[in-house]
Amino acid sequence: EAAVTQSPRNKVTVTGGNVTLSCRQTNSHNYMYWYRQDTGHGLRLIHYSYGAGNLQIGDVPDGYKATRTTQEDFFLLLELASPSQTSLYFCASSATGGGYEQYFGPGTRLTVL
Template identity: 90%
Template structure:
């Protein structure tokens, strides 16, 4: 069974705070993704990567940075968090041979006060 692990699972910060969400996958997948989920919007793609050192911009990238340090690890960085970034964040991975089949983590709930 493919495994994607996110941390922290819950995070509370204040406006202007610095937040890093971590994601590790043990699937040996090349592709990794960060999504956010908000009521009424479904899941929206923030950034994705197809390998260590690579970063691609998703559909809602403003206010977010990301870094893929290894094949296993993908980080999402909020350097000046705002209340509009309060959301449920999901990390996912997929194999190069079938990138439509994503494996998701359990999610990280971020609250920006």
């Protein structure tokens, strides 16, 4: 079965702080995604990647960087965290893009004070 793990599961930081969210998938999937989930907005795509070293910009990329170091690992970086980035973050993977099933991780709840 598809497996996507995220760490940490919860994180509290202060405004201006540096945060790295980690995601690992063991499905040998090519595509990986970072979403944020907020009430009233659903799931919004931040960045995605279709392979190691590749990065594509999503719908809400401002204030976020991402890096895909290997096929398995995808990181989301907030270098100067702001309260507006308080959210629930999900990582997902899929075999290919578009019309194929995405497998989601359990999420990371980030609070920026």
